[in-house]
Structure formats: C-alpha cells, structure tokens
Amino acid sequence: MEDYGEEYGPENLPYDSNKNSKPLHKVELSGFSISIFKTDNELYRKYLYFIDSPGRSVPSESGLKNFWDETNLIAKTPAHVDWYEADKYCNWLAKVTKLPFSLPTEAQWEYAARNRGIYVIAPTNDGTIRADEGSKSNVASESDSEAYAKKMGTSLGNLSPLPGDLYPPNPLGIYDMAGNGYEWMKDWYDPDYYKSSPVKDPQGPEIASFKDYKGNFTKVLRSQDFSGPGRGLTVVRHFKDPNNNGRIPADKTVRCVVNSSEPVK
Numbered sequence: 001m002e003d004y005g006e007e008y009g010p011e012n013l014p015y016d017s018n019k020n021s022k023p024l025h026k027v028e029l030s031g032f033s034i035s036i037f038k039t040d041n042e043l044y045r046k047y048l049y050f051i052d053s054p055g056r057s058v059p060s061e062s063g064l065k066n067f068w069d070e071t072n073l074i075a076k077t078p079a080h081v082d083w084y085e086a087d088k089y090c091n092w093l094a095k096v097t098k099l100p101f102s103l104p105t106e107a108q109w110e111y112a113a114r115n116r117g118i119y120v121i122a123p124t125n126d127g128t129i130r131a132d133e134g135s136k137s138n139v140a141s142e143s144d145s146e147a148y149a150k151k152m153g154t155s156l157g158n159l160s161p162l163p164g165d166l167y168p169p170n171p172l173g174i175y176d177m178a179g180n181g182y183e184w185m186k187d188w189y190d191p192d193y194y195k196s197s198p199v200k201d202p203q204g205p206e207i208a209s210f211k212d213y214k215g216n217f218t219k220v221l222r223s224q225d226f227s228g229p230g231r232g233l234t235v236v237r238h239f240k241d242p243n244n245n246g247r248i249p250a251d252k253t254v255r256c257v258v259n260s261s262e263p264v265k
Contacts (some may be wrong), residue, residue, distance in 0.1 A: 001027040001110055001117075002194060003235045006201050015121055018264055020191040021235050027107050029176045031261025034104060034112045037164040037175050038090065038253045041072050043080035049109045050096075056085075058248060068248050070154040077161035078181045078253035080133065083219045083242030086184040086254035093256055099264065103186040104257040107202050107236065113177045113234040115170060123177035123223075123234050125168035138167050139178050139232065159250075177223055178232030181253035182240075185220035189239035216241030225251035 003022050005015040014022075048055045056070040071080060081089065087103055094101035104112075113123035120127040124138040132140035142158040149160035160184025162180055169175040187193075208217035218239040224232035244252065258264050 001025055001107060004119055004246075005121075005235075008086070014062045015233060016236050018237070020237050021192075023194055025194050025197065027111075027197075029107060029111055030201055030259070032104075032108055033258045033260070033264045034108065034174060035257070036169070036173055038078040038181055038255045040076050040164060041079050042075040044081070047092060051092065054080060056068065056248070064248055065122050067156070067159075068250070070156055071159075071161060071250055073154070074152055074161070076165075078164065078176070080161075080243040080249050080252060081184070082249045082252065082253050083184045083240075085249075086252075087186075089254055090256040097165045099105050100259040101202040102259060103184060104255065105201070105203055106185040106187050106220045106222055108257055109177075109183065109185060109255075110234055112172060112174055113170065113222070115172055121233050121235070123170050123174075123232065125170060129178060129232065140166060140180060140226070142226070145226075177234075179224045179226055182221040182225055182238060182251055183223045183253060183255050184242075185222055187220040189218040189237070202256065210239070212239070213242055214245060216243070216245065217242070218242075219253065 002024050003014050003016045004024050005011070005013055007024060009015065025070045090103050111117050111252045114120050122129045126138065129139050130137050131139050132143060140162050144162060144166065145156070145158045145160040148162055149156040154160060164176045164180065170177060174239045185230070190210050193205055204220065210218055212218050219242045221238035221240055223224045240252070
C-alpha cells in the first residue's frame with residue numbers, strides 16, 4: 001500500500017512528494033464490497049426523506065445558497081456531505097438493509113482504486129489520466145463541467161459536478177475514483193500512521209491525534225475534487241476536519257462499503 005514508485009514504478013521515482021504517503025507497507029484485507037458510484041443526489045434525497053430531514057440549510061445572507069441549491073439539484077451527480085453526514089448515511093444503509101455497511105477505510109479504497117492492489121497509479125479504465133482528448137478521454141475537465149452546467153441550465157460553470165458514468169470505470173467496474181469529489185474515509189488522519197499501522201485490516205488511528213492549522217482533528221479523504229494531470233492518483237492522501245471547518249462541503253462526497261466476504265446481491 002501507498003507510494004510504490006521508487007520500488008515498483010517504471011521510472012523508479014516517487015509519485016508523491018508528500019511524506020504522508022510513505023512508507024510502502026504490506027496490508028491484508030478481509031472481504032468487502034464497494035459501491036460502483038459515489039452516492040448521488042437522487043439517492044441522498046431519498047435518504048433525507050426517509051429520515052424526515054430537510055438536509056443542510058444554507059442561509060441566503062451567506063451568498064452561497066444558490067450555489068449550494070444548484071450543486072445538489074441534479075439527480076445523477078454526487079451528493080455533497082461532511083464526514084458526519086457521510087457516516088450517518090452509511091450507517092443508515094446498514095440499518096435498513098441489515099448489511100454491514102460503513103465508510104471505507106483508506107486501505108479498502110486504495111485496494112479498489114488499484115484494481116485489487118496491483119501497481120496502477122491512476123484509478124481509471126487504463127491507469128492513465130487523459131482529459132480533453134475527445135473519445136480518448138477518461139477523466140473530466142473544466143470544459144466538461146462548463147458544458148454540463150449549460151446543458152442543465154445552472155450557473156455553476158466549471159464548478160459543476162458531473163454524472164458518475166460520464167467516463168469509463170476502472171477495470172473492477174468502479175466509477176469516478178479519479179475525480180468529481182473527494183471521498184470521506186473512515187480513518188482519522190495521521191501523517192505517520194503507515195510507520196506503525198497493522199498489516200491486517202488497518203482502520204486508522206484509534207484516537208484522533210493530528211490537527212489542522214485551525215486546531216481541528218482531521219479525517220482522511222481520497223480521490224479528488226476535480227480531475228486533471230497529476231490529480232486523483234491512487235496513492236495520494238488528503239485530510240480535512242470532519243465538520244469541513246463549518247463550511248459547505250461543496251467538493252466532498254461519500255461512497256460506502258459492505259464489510260463482508262459474501263457478494264452483495
């Protein structure tokens with residue numbers, strides 16, 4: 001798991017300059033299933049209706065209400081949530097389905113992004129990142145977002161989220177792992193966690209320890225907000241406090257897993 005570039009990459013150079021993606025270490029995972037898509041607005045609205053919740057309220061005086069409403073209006077684009085909302089959603093799925101749903105650990109996410117752990121640096125259909133190349137494209141670009149915003153009649157422009165199936169999935173059939181929204185992980189973030197993490201089913205630090213510059217403890221994020229060269233790589237880690245600093249989580253979403261070796265039907 002993590003930045004394998006120096007040891008196994010074709011150029012024998014690191015892929016990530018950040019030390020938090022090191023050292024390369026062995027991981028063994030129990031069986032699990034991961035959602036093909038990030039949770040979209042249509043599914044998330046059904047969840048909110050089921051639990052009788054109006055969802056996040058953004059006051060008009062913030063100047064962000066129209067942006068937030070438009071971002072969450074389009075049915076097949078990712079829902080935007082903070083960590084607590086993401087965790088509650090996966091736990092709700094567990095309750096109503098009687099299946100062991102949860103947020104993914106970052107080890108699970110990376111295993112799926114790397115096609116069951118093989119040495120692939122981009123979680124796309126062929127391990128490359130290509131934008132604005134017509135039929136050869138496999139990740140979205142600003143021009144895709146602008147075109148989709150125009151098509152849907154929103155004012156979001158190049159900030160518009162996109163449908164999850166706009167480009168092909170990775171070889172496991174999983175879409176949107178290289179962009180279209182950061183994904184919350186179950187794990188608390190620690191830049192040095194890999195130095196002492198267990199081999200079997202690592203879950204992240206048991207106790208929150210790393211704080212951001214505002215003094216908030218932080219959770220791990222994987223994937224990327226928008227795609228492009230050098231973005232959305234399988235070994236890159238991000239972190240943010242679970243409340244998203246109290247701001248609207250306009251670039252963060254959720255993808256759940258089922259922690260069972262039995263296939264989900």
